[in-house]
Amino acid sequence: MTGTHRLVERKYLFTFILITSLFALWGFANDITNPMVAAFQTLMEISAAKASMVQFAFYGGYATMAIPAALFIRRYSYKRGILMGLALYAVGAFLFIPAAAMQQFSFFCLSLYILTFGLAFLETTANPFILSLGNRETSTRRLNLAQAFNPVGSLSGMAVASLFVLPQLLSDKRDAAGRLIFHTLSEAEKADIRLHDLAVIRDPYVMLGLVVTCIFIIIALTRMPYLVGEHTPLCWRESMGRLWRNRVYREGVMAQVFYVAAQIMVWTFIIHYADRLGMTKARAQMFNMLAMSLCLTGRFVGTYAMRYVSSRRLLLCFGIGASLCTLGTICINGMMGLYCLVAISFFMSIMFPSIYGIALENVAHEDIALGSAFLIMAIVGGALMPPLQGMVIDLGEVMGFPAVNLSFLLPLCCFLFISVYAWRVWRSAAC
Secondary structure: OOOOOOOOOHHHHHHHHHHHHHHHHHHHHHHHHOOHHHHHHHHOOOOHHHHOHHHHHHHHHHHHHHHHHHHHHHHOOHHHHHHHHHHHHHHHHHOHHHHHHHOOHHHHHHHHHHHHHHHHHHHHHHHHHHHHOOOHHHHHHHHHHHHOHHHHHHHHHHHHHHHHHHHHOHHHOEOOOOOEOHHHOOHHHHHHHHHHHHHHHHHHHHHHHHHHHHHHHHHHOOOOOOOOOOOOOOOHHHHHHHHHHOHHHHHHHHHHHHHHHHHHHHHHOHHHHHHOOOOOHHHHHHHHHHHHHHHHHHHHHHHHHOOOOOHHHHHHHHHHHHHHHHHHHHHOOOHHHHHHHHHHHHHHOOHHHHHHHHHHOOOOHHHHHHHHHHHHHHHHHHHHHHHHHHHHHOOOEEOOEEHHHHOOHHHHHHHHHHHHHHHHHHHHHHO
16 A cells, blocks of 8 residues: 555645646657657668667667756756756757758757757656655655656657658558568659658657747746755765665666666567568557557556555566567567567556656655666667667568567567566565
């Protein structure tokens, strides 16, 4: 049982709602970007490994900016950290305009890199902010509730990709046998299609930049509560020492690295898995949306279950469930394997906020900002492992077995690590 404390105190309710809306913003950015890996692979005529550099740029921004964001928050305030994040987010989105004009894959990667500077600020700020808006006993459950709106944004991003981006990509046209015809066209025809498709990819990011600008104005005009740790100098060495000696926190950072890596691999390569079954990108994206719907369902189910089951025990159960589904994805060919791949998302649902909350449960207030920064830096796992999975997929077949199936051995290893972490923290809490 989590106790009888209110999940969100009344005095913090409006602030909670406003900050929770930010979770949808980075969910939208994440999941309108995932299908772009396959789109760029076709459009720019590059390998799956090189196309996955989109994810390297996207999640590399988190690794670059998380620590500076934590220092900024300690020097100024959570509110200014949010405003800085929104400003960088908007700049990165608007850079898609010159990127599309120049038709350079590297420019798109740079735009996403800057956009995720903003996301690093927002996540480094919003997650500990939500944890602080009430009693520590309900903090992990409160963060799970706020994080439930991340899949709402993700579903919106997927819907935009499915309905307005992928169906309009002329480069994804196929012949009667389901094979792409873009590679068979003349250079002049390819140039015309590339100009059209890059404009289609650009437009949702520009609209997103305008939405983020409006939210910036709203938050700038809103009064935020003062929280412990703002406007105070950071004692770097002492804080690092305390965090390093905290085993639950230290292992939680590693678990978060593996979780984000698994999440991005699962959601990015659903399209590649479906492509092997002869589906168009637009149809394959519908399975991505189904996966995100299951993730949203799992987040609410998990948040409710935490009233009766500890977050540690629930994380263990969901880790085992994700591992079994991933094993099915690897071993089963055809649609049933795809269904197993989609089902993983239900079990991934509570992992990020649960690992985050468990890792910070016993961290001192003065160390929260820095501790949060390392947990956000852990998102770099989403930059490191997808290119490796892309390299495996590029092999085509391994000993007569589809390489795309075998590539999911990487997420399987990640889920096994998370399950072991959950078991260790559950056992330590029970002792």
